[in-house]
Amino acid sequence: MKHSPTAAMGRVIGGFTGMGRKYGAEWWILIMGALIIGGIILMALLAPLIAPYDPHDQEAGPQLQPPGREHLLGTDNLQRDVLSRIIFGARTILWVAILAAIISSVVGITLGMFSGYSGGAFDKTLSLIMDSVYAFPGLILAIAFAAMLEPGIMSITIAVAVIYIPTYFRLVRGQTLTIKEELYVESAQAIGAPNLVILGKYIFPNVIATTAVVFTMNVGDAIMIEAALTYLGLGLPPSIVDWGMDLAMGKKYLPSGQWWLITFPGVMISTLALGFTMLGEGLAEILNPRLLER
């Protein structure tokens, strides 16, 4: 009986509530966030199976039909099914936001570690550059990049990625400065370990834990920046299904009362960003209660 599915289920639920008792509301915030993200990722992966229509199909139904039985979320001005566009749009935003966060974390962590470890003029210059970029409004920088690059998935990803590099750089550099003084790093240096080995083996594992929290929050932020760029008509060609672009298109029908065109893409952007923010908040509280001041 010990290995029956129900018992396993019971243990899982027991474990969950146990964690809930230990960490309180933070644990439930984390679970909620994870469920939201999991649900939307699942929707994106299964898009071709669950979407009732092709998101590009311009004969899916009558023009500007309100939500109803035929089209659960209505149709747009080009007779496309809004629900199908919502489902496929998840793919674009998730791909761009997660890829952008990966790029900026890899670049930011690498530069931060090298800068903090090597010190000197290189560190000073790089820190000054990163601090200046950090102070500048990220969205405006991303707008400039997106405006200069040819519209496409890679362009918008780069435009979003660039603005988060300083976030990782500052965090990781600061931690590297502290870890560098630790006894185990000094002893590794004393026995003649090469710098790359020290960075990879002793410093990297110590900085990676806190960046996990920042990464999650970063994806949440990147989602809003991606949607903002495409809402402004930048970064993506019209052939790609995207929530931000659908929102911009629906805006034209706001005065005439076609509420469903602007409501659903916005709800999805907010929900997805909320999922990542909640996951990040929960992780931060549980992994390191002092990371976010309470």
Next chain:
Amino acid sequence: MKNLLRYIIARTLLTIPMLFILLTIVFAVIRIMPGDPVSAMLGGHAPEKVIEQKKEELGLNKPLIVQYGNYLWQVAHLDLGTSMIFKQKVTSAITDKLPATIELTIFGMLVTLLVGVPLGAYAADNRRSGKDYLIRLFGIVIYCIPVYWLGLMFQMIFGVWLDWFPVAGRTGARVFVSTFEQTGLYIIDTLLINDWAALWDVLMHLVLPSLTLGLVLSGIFIRLTRANMLDVLKSDYILAAEARGIRHFPVVYKHGLLNAFVPILTMMGLQVSLLMAGAVLTESTFSWPGMGRLLLERIYLRDYPTIQGVIVIFALIVAFMSLIVDIIYALIDPRVRY
């Protein structure tokens, strides 16, 4: 006093390398990125000769390093060049639009403070109660709502359905801007000539945009105020004040909040960049004729000198505001000066 002066001078000098780096980044993004502004502007079919001529006119045929030098020289003289599309100085286009953005951001900030600070203080006072969690949840949720979408929702609910507020522009059709425009800050302008009807119209147009911008930023201020208030409320002088029998309300919301306000003020400096980004998006949703709209319009027209000029101005504003906030901080809190 001597210390304060020394601090202000040192802090001002520190702004120079930051500005220099920001200006360099703007130049790099606009000029070194792939794509040729002149052929983009003239369309792909312009003859080679016309393109070359236009490039010479704009100084784009010179080596990059010379262009960079010229650009820094120009910015140092507060000259941002001439638009590529219109025969208009970039600075005059910006001075036309800047007041609209200033008016919007000031009122946005006001909403943020009026919503964020009291709610954050109240949450801290009722720590770990249902009210606390509810306020924190509101803070997280409002932070995750894209500012442009909140604007669209407000337009739909309060503009289209309820018809309470206008949804676009700074003034209505019955108000003639030319009769009062002086500073470009319409509230001041209408007050100067005592035109109450116009003032009312201007204020009504400000309601939805500043609510949108302010509410989205209030989430951060709820968190900041709450965190700082929690620290303050733990301190001895609060306990002492309570022990002396001063009523709870003034202890928390007068003595407590005043002491929590210094760190909040410094954080305001960091929020300037969020405020600017939020303003660009709010302007786009509400057809607000400010800097953000100017930037986007000129991006669609590929007017590179104006794009560059607007971003330079944003960089100047951010550098200037962080300088001001640091100086105010030093004035309030003497410990900073040393």
